[in-house]
Amino acid sequence: MKVxxxxxxxxxxxxxxxxxxxILVAIVGIAGVSYGVDLIMSEGRVPRGTTxxxxxxxxxxxxxxxQRLRIDLGDEVREPVIVNAGNMSSTxxxxxxxxxxxxxxxxxxxxxxxxxxxxxxxxxxxxxxVGIISAVADGPFNRAMDRLxxxxxxxxxxxxxxxxxxxxxxxxxxxxxxxIEAEELREKVLSEWLSTNHTVxxxxxxxxxxxxxxxxxxxxxxxxxxxxxxxITFFGRDEVKGEIKPTDMGRILTFVPDVPENKKPELAESLxxxxxxxxxxxVLQEQLGSxxxxxxxxxxxxxxxxLSVIPHQDGVQIKWxxxxxxxxxxxxxxxxxxxxxxxxxxxxxxxxxxxxxASFDEVMGEFTTGDFSGPSGLNIARTAxxxxxxxxxxGETFSLNGYTGPRGTAQGFxxxxxxxxxxTSEAVGGGISQFATTLYNASYFAGMEDVAHTPHSYYISxxxxxxxxxxxxxxxxxxxxxxxxxxxxxxxxxxxxxxTVKIKGKKQVEVESIPGGRTNPTxxxxxxxxxxxxxxxxxxxxxxxxxxxxxxxxxxxxxLSRETQTTVYDPQPIVTCE
Numbered sequence: 386m387k388v389x390x391x392x393x394x395x396x397x398x399x400x401x402x403x404x405x406x407x408i409l410v411a412i413v414g415i416a417g418v419s420y421g422v423d424l425i426m427s428e429g430r431v432p433r434g435t436t437x438x439x440x441x442x443x444x445x446x447x448x449x450x451x452q453r454l455r456i457d458l459g460d461e462v463r464e465p466v467i468v469n470a471g472n473m474s475s476t477x478x479x480x481x482x483x484x485x486x487x488x489x490x491x492x493x494x495x496x497x498x499x500x501x502x503x504x505x506x507x508x509x510x511x512x513x514x515v516g517i518i519s520a521v522a523d524g525p526f527n528r529a530m531d532r533l534x535x536x537x538x539x540x541x542x543x544x545x546x547x548x549x550x551x552x553x554x555x556x557x558x559x560x561x562x563x564x565i566e567a568e569e570l571r572e573k574v575l576s577e578w579l580s581t582n583h584t585v586x587x588x589x590x591x592x593x594x595x596x597x598x599x600x601x602x603x604x605x606x607x608x609x610x611x612x613x614x615x616x617i618t619f620f621g622r623d624e625v626k627g628e629i630k631p632t633d634m635g636r637i638l639t640f641v642p643d644v645p646e647n648k649k650p651e652l653a654e655s656l657x658x659x660x661x662x663x664x665x666x667x668v669l670q671e672q673l674g675s676x677x678x679x680x681x682x683x684x685x686x687x688x689x690x691x692l693s694v695i696p697h698q699d700g701v702q703i704k705w706x707x708x709x710x711x712x713x714x715x716x717x718x719x720x721x722x723x724x725x726x727x728x729x730x731x732x733x734x735x736x737x738x739x740x741x742x743a744s745f746d747e748v749m750g751e752f753t754t755g756d757f758s759g760p761s762g763l764n765i766a767r768t769a770x771x772x773x774x775x776x777x778x779x780g781e782t783f784s785l786n787g788y789t790g791p792r793g794t795a796q797g798f799x800x801x802x803x804x805x806x807x808x809t810s811e812a813v814g815g816g817i818s819q820f821a822t823t824l825y826n827a828s829y830f831a832g833m834e835d836v837a838h839t840p841h842s843y844y845i846s847x848x849x850x851x852x853x854x855x856x857x858x859x860x861x862x863x864x865x866x867x868x869x870x871x872x873x874x875x876x877x878x879x880x881x882x883x884x885t886v887k888i889k890g891k892k893q894v895e896v897e898s899i900p901g902g903r904t905n906p907t908x909x910x911x912x913x914x915x916x917x918x919x920x921x922x923x924x925x926x927x928x929x930x931x932x933x934x935x936x937x938x939x940x941x942x943x944x945l946s947r948e949t950q951t952t953v954y955d956p957q958p959i960v961t962c963e
Contacts, residue, residue: 471563471589475536482529483522490518517579543596552631559594612716621726627672683740697733750831755883760801761816769877785863818855825854831888836864844954851933851952901932909956916962925959
């Protein structure tokens with residue numbers, strides 16, 4: 386048997402660890418140590434790379450970060466903030482609008498340094514902007530938001546059209562309106578007021594105007610252009626002419642919203658021309674006025690007891706309605722620009738010849754009242770002086786207030802008794818009602834036509850019941866009309882403590898007054914008046930109802946008319962002065 390060789394057992398070969406592995410282990414170790422050191426060092430600090438409003442606060446403690454922000458951004462957060470919405474803008478002052486910064490909360494929201502090593506490494510090379518957190522005082526902030534809402538809201542403005550002083554179209558462009566969502570704007574302001582550009586941009590809903598600039602083009606073409614194409618000439622008498630020039634058209638032609646019937650103006654969706662005939666008349670009156678003559682009846686003038694006649698003048702008047710017609714028809718007619726003025730001749734209704742034949746020798750009606758006090762007498766005498774020798778032409782109406790004008794101290798009147806609010810008092814011009822009663826009765830018996838008269842509120846015993854009148858400047862008047870074809874003259878004078886008024890001319894009728902009885906008596910009430918308030922004590926008197934019938938007959942005794950009027954007098958109160 387062959388015996389083979391015994392295997393040899395030698396020393397096994399040792400494998401070497403690659404150097405890169407050792408390097409990796411070293412790196413990991415160093416990184417681990419660094420991470421641990423960094424973890425310890427960054428504990429309680431703001432993450433690296435953190436900025437607030439561009440200010441770096443990474444790596445700082447919270448206290449340091451807050452202090453740095455206060456120093457670097459304190460002035461910045463007090464800057465005005467521009468708020469934009471749509472095409473409108475407004476401004477708020479943070480300090481006045483309840484907007485402040487919560488510095489602590491701002492730093493807190495930065496958080497802590499991340500535990501993820503990768504994130505921690507990235508923070509060495511990257512910045513992270515953290516928003517500023519606001520602190521809001523609700524009252525001032527709400528008021529600021531209300532103002533902003535108003536400032537950033539606008540109704541749409543329609544286009545407008547006019548003719549300028551040069552006779553050219555003048556277009557005002559339309560402007561869109563807008564509305565904002567108040568709550569949305571509030572949130573925008575809170576989140577963006579601290580932006581670096583101090584600007585907040587909100588959303589707005591735009592509302593277009595119903596009448597746009599383009600809508601005026603057709604009106605310019607169809608209305609303004611023909612209306613201003615050439616002057617419109619009106620030929621009057623005496624070779625006088627008047628012109629409406631293109632430069633005058635702005636006074637005559639305007640453009641207004643075309644509002645549907647029974648609709649609000651804001652619902653109009655177009656413009657329409659509006660023509661002013663009165664303005665056209667004014668333009669032409671300045672040029673054609675010399676072709677007119679004022680109508681004037683003959684009248685009278687008395688001086689030193691001598692009566693003279695003021696001659697009549699026949700009138701000539703332009704009939705503007707017929708001359709102008711609808712001015713738009715003439716303005717838009719480019720084929721015909723020349724027109725004739727239409728006149729109306731107005732002959733006098735009371736001529737010089739009639740005036741010269743007139744006489745005032747007969748008393749047509751007269752009346753006398755008396756028993757007035759001293760101050761009242763002065764006022765009555767002054768009124769009689771003013772009215773004396775007044776003439777009332779055929780068909781004319783005489784107004785006592787209109788003829789005398791103001792009755793104040795400047796006109797020679799003094800303070801005297803009046804009846805006001807159902808009791809006696811005092812005022813400048815008091816007592817004139819007695820003259821009015823006297824004049825009313827004179828006109829009554831002369832056959833004048835009663836136009837306006839007002840009885841006293843309660844009966845005064847010196848006047849005929851149901852046939853008396855009061856006046857008050859600016860409120861109560863006495864008026865009568867001359868119904869005859871002859872003029873009359875008023876003669877009035879004071880003698881002693883009485884006043885007389887005569888209506889003189891050529892007697893036309895006979896007048897009879899038939900008084901009625903007193904019915905429906907009413908008892909007076911009691912009233913206490915401050916003695917310093919021009920108080921006059923009174924024992925009072927009952928009120929009652931009465932009638933008066935006026936019968937008018939011609940001079941032959943033939944009855945022409947019969948008219949009854951009823952007067953109700955209030956009771957005169959029992960007045961006590963205290």
